[in-house]
Structure formats: C-alpha cells, structure tokens
Amino acid sequence: MSQISATENTPHYDSLTAAWVALSEGSERRYARDLARDLDSSEAQLISAGCGKNAQKLEGDWGNLIQELGSLGEVKILTRNDHVVHEKVGSFDKISVRGPMGIVLNHDIDLRLFMSHWTFGFAVKTENGKGLRHSLQFFDAAGTAIHKVFLTEKSDHTAYKALVAKYRAKDQTTDLSITPYEKKAAAKPDATIDIKGLREAWAGMKDVHQFHAMLRQFECERHQSFRLIGTTYAEKLMPTALREVLEQAASEKISIMVFVGNKGCIQIHTGPVEKIRDMGPWINVLDPGFNLHLREDHIAEAWLVRKPTKDGNITTLELFDDQGESFALLCGEREAHNPENRKWQELVENLPRYHPLTEAAE
The missing domain is CATH 3.40.1570.10 (HemS/ChuS/ChuX like domains)
Structure with a gap:
C-alpha cells in the first residue's frame, strides 16, 4: 500500500x-x-x-x-x-422527526435536524x-x-x-465511498436582485422563521441580503464583536442563545455564559454543560441584523467566513411572543460599526 x-x-x-x-x-x-x-x-x-x-x-x-x-x-x-x-x-427528549426535518427541544439539548444530509x-x-x-x-x-x-x-x-x-450494519468492511460536495452555484448578481421588493418583504416580516423563505423568494443569499438591505436592518461590525458580546454577556449576566450548525444539524445553547478564555487563536466558553470553541481569526465579517416580528425587532449577531458563509449566530434569550430582552438589544446596538484599517489609521 x-x-x-x-x-x-x-x-x-x-x-x-x-x-x-x-x-x-x-x-x-x-x-x-x-x-x-x-x-x-x-x-x-x-x-x-x-x-x-x-x-x-x-x-x-x-x-x-x-x-x-x-x-x-x-x-x-x-x-x-x-x-x-x-x-x-x-x-x-421532546423529539420529533418528520421526513427530512427533525427537532429536539429539551432545552439543554436543542437541535434542528436536516435528515436528508x-x-x-x-x-x-x-x-x-x-x-x-x-x-x-x-x-x-x-x-x-x-x-x-x-x-x-x-x-x-x-x-x-x-x-x-x-x-449495527451487516457490512463492517473498512472501505467507505463518499460523494464530494458539488461546487456551489454563484450568487445572483446584485443588480438582478429586486432590492425594493426585498426591503418591503423584510419590513413586513411578522416572525423570524419567515426569513429563509423570503431569501428564497428573492433568490438572494444571506450575506448578500445583509449587504444590500441597508443599515435599517443590517450593519457591518468590527470582527471583535463576538468577543465583546461574550465578555459583556458574562459580566452583565445576560442570557443568550448561541447557534452553530452545518448542513445536517444546528445546535443551540440557551442560557448565560460565564467563563470566557483564550487558547491560541480560539476564543472559548468553558462552562459546566456548555463549551464553545471558535476560531476568532476565521471571523471575516460580523453583522448586526434586525428582523422585524409582531413582538418587535429580533437582533442577531451573525458571523461569516472569508467565503461569505455563515458559521455562527447569537441572539438574546426570550420567551415566545415576548419582546426582545432590552439588555441584549442595547449590548449589540452599542457594538462598534465596521471601519477599514486604512480609515482607522487616518
């Protein structure tokens, strides 16, 4: 061999x-x-x-x-x-799997499952x-x-x-055939997106779960939508935003939600964070029952995003890599049908907006 x-x-x-x-x-x-x-x-x-x-x-x-x-x-x-x-x-516990979609809603284990993957x-x-x-x-x-x-x-x-x-499978051979990912289709050019229609649909959202359907309707990618929608709904932040959010949430005891996912699963933490530690390029949450390990140097862009609902805006911090792919999302904990936690909203709204290094040096 x-x-x-x-x-x-x-x-x-x-x-x-x-x-x-x-x-x-x-x-x-x-x-x-x-x-x-x-x-x-x-x-x-x-x-x-x-x-x-x-x-x-x-x-x-x-x-x-x-x-x-x-x-x-x-x-x-x-x-x-x-x-x-x-x-x-x-x-x-509290598990439901129906066809290609699954959900686990047992608080500490909170998952969204995409079974086709x-x-x-x-x-x-x-x-x-x-x-x-x-x-x-x-x-x-x-x-x-x-x-x-x-x-x-x-x-x-x-x-x-x-x-x-x-x-246990009958076949226990060591060989395994995989299927490489297909090359991702290029995003539609910005000029072809109905930005006026996108803004009207965005403003008319009543529930955050309408967001994905809206993007499909306008054939607009997530990162692309943030760039095009305007500062009423999305603002680019400094890449240090995650660190500031974690440290302030810990010091002010603000309960947050942390979403991390891949093609087949999104895993969610809901609750406080306490112990924030650096280990090389990783920023970590090291709490009993919840650990997060994130490559801070992989944050190419951070965005503050406001999604209207019938209960008021839901404000999220969304992180993207250098390919424009979303890899983590944070928001404040809230009860269904209740307004967003004001402390969370103030924390995120007060984060520094993005400015290029050349601009900062002037």
Missing part, C-alpha cells in the same frame, strides 16, 4: 487504519477532522478504517435512532463546522487523557461530521450497547 503522508512536522502513516489506531489510542493529538484533512481523506473514511477494531458502522432509519437516544440518559453532544465547535450536556453513522470507542470514550457519530455523504453523541459517567451504557446492536 502506498504511504499516506501528513503535513510537514506531523506523523506519517502507512494507511488510514494506522492513522486511526494512533488517533483512537490517544498518541495522535490532532482532531479527527484535521487529521483526515491532512491525510487527504474524510473524517468518516478515517473512522471507517477502524471497523473491526474499535468502530462499527451503523445503518437504518436515522430518524428512528434519534428518537431512541433518550434511553442513554445524560450525554454530551457536539456539532461543529470548520470554524467553531459547540458542545452541550443534557438528555434527549444524514448518510453515515458509527459507534466509536476511543481513548484520551480522560480515559475510554464511547460515542455515536454521524456524517453526510461527503464524510463530513454532522453530529456526535458521547456517553458521560451518568449515561446508561447498557442502553448504548442495545442501541448499537440494533443498528
């Missing part, structure tokens, strides 16, 4: 299986996602290389499996994208500095992680074994 090499100054492996063994035993310190990328593989293929050792392929109706996750009791869940990792501790599943056993870890991990057709469920000391391990046995 030809040697699989990693990037300079990192270990080299003869195969994906060797790489997986090192990772799962704790001697390889890179995250699975990063290691797979360095090896020109997908994370799902890297885990599949462990089948027959400490990984098992799963199969079946993922919606049904999700509805059985409550049997595990307390778990830690993880959803991430290339820029941010979102971790919560809680239990699965759920393609591969594994039961995984790994070692780290804290000992043995058991998890269920799910991936899309390109082999990119959608959602992971880790057992804790309080989890029901017997229920976990029963769930794995029920959904």
Whole structure:
C-alpha cells in the first residue's frame, strides 16, 4: 500500500487504519477532522478504517435512532463546522422527526435536524487523557461530521450497547465511498436582485422563521441580503464583536442563545455564559454543560441584523467566513411572543460599526 503522508512536522502513516489506531489510542493529538484533512481523506473514511477494531458502522432509519437516544440518559453532544465547535450536556427528549426535518427541544439539548444530509453513522470507542470514550457519530455523504453523541459517567451504557446492536450494519468492511460536495452555484448578481421588493418583504416580516423563505423568494443569499438591505436592518461590525458580546454577556449576566450548525444539524445553547478564555487563536466558553470553541481569526465579517416580528425587532449577531458563509449566530434569550430582552438589544446596538484599517489609521 502506498504511504499516506501528513503535513510537514506531523506523523506519517502507512494507511488510514494506522492513522486511526494512533488517533483512537490517544498518541495522535490532532482532531479527527484535521487529521483526515491532512491525510487527504474524510473524517468518516478515517473512522471507517477502524471497523473491526474499535468502530462499527451503523445503518437504518436515522430518524428512528434519534428518537431512541433518550434511553442513554445524560450525554454530551457536539456539532461543529470548520470554524467553531459547540458542545452541550443534557438528555434527549421532546423529539420529533418528520421526513427530512427533525427537532429536539429539551432545552439543554436543542437541535434542528436536516435528515436528508444524514448518510453515515458509527459507534466509536476511543481513548484520551480522560480515559475510554464511547460515542455515536454521524456524517453526510461527503464524510463530513454532522453530529456526535458521547456517553458521560451518568449515561446508561447498557442502553448504548442495545442501541448499537440494533443498528449495527451487516457490512463492517473498512472501505467507505463518499460523494464530494458539488461546487456551489454563484450568487445572483446584485443588480438582478429586486432590492425594493426585498426591503418591503423584510419590513413586513411578522416572525423570524419567515426569513429563509423570503431569501428564497428573492433568490438572494444571506450575506448578500445583509449587504444590500441597508443599515435599517443590517450593519457591518468590527470582527471583535463576538468577543465583546461574550465578555459583556458574562459580566452583565445576560442570557443568550448561541447557534452553530452545518448542513445536517444546528445546535443551540440557551442560557448565560460565564467563563470566557483564550487558547491560541480560539476564543472559548468553558462552562459546566456548555463549551464553545471558535476560531476568532476565521471571523471575516460580523453583522448586526434586525428582523422585524409582531413582538418587535429580533437582533442577531451573525458571523461569516472569508467565503461569505455563515458559521455562527447569537441572539438574546426570550420567551415566545415576548419582546426582545432590552439588555441584549442595547449590548449589540452599542457594538462598534465596521471601519477599514486604512480609515482607522487616518
């Protein structure tokens, strides 16, 4: 077999299986996602290389499996994208999966699921500095992680074994065929967008859930809509906005909502944040029951966005990477049918607006 090499100054492996063994035993310190990328593989293929050792392929109706996750009791869940990792501790309950859409509304575990992207599943056993870890991990057709469920000391391990046995696939070979993402279609030129109609529709929103339908109606991308809509509804902020929001929310004890997602899952934290820490390029929230790890240097743009509803404006902080892709969203906690928390609104409205470095230097 030809040697699989990693990037300079990192270990080299003869195969994906060797790489997986090192990772799962704790001697390889890179995250699975990063290691797979360095090896020109997908994370799902890297885990599949462990089948027959400490990984098992799963199969079946993922919606049904999700509805059985409550049997595990307390778990830690993880959803991430290339820029941010979102971790919560809680239990699965109040689950509804209907066709391509699923929802979990158990406060600590609050998820929006897009089931058409759920393609591969594994039961995984790994070692780290804290000992043995058991998890269920799910991936899309390109082999990119959608959602992971880790057992804790309080989890029901017997229920976990029963769930794995029920959904264990017949095929336990190490090979896994993935389907690379199709190239994203270019956005419609700004000049072709009906900006007047977009502004009228935006002003007429009664519920934030109308926002996505409005963008589809006008064939306008999210980032593009913020650029075009005008400062009544969207204003570009300095990239330091996230740090200021987290630190002020912590100091002023403002309960917030933090949304992080990928193609198959959006994971939400609702509540206060307390312990904000830097670790290299990462800004972190390290609270009991909620951890957030976000590459602050990946924030290409931050936007303050106002979405009208029948209860008043909902104000969000939205973060974008250098490709114009949204990767995290924050807003204030509020009860349904109630106005937005005034403290949250004041916090975000007082954030510094964007100005180029050249302008700042003048």
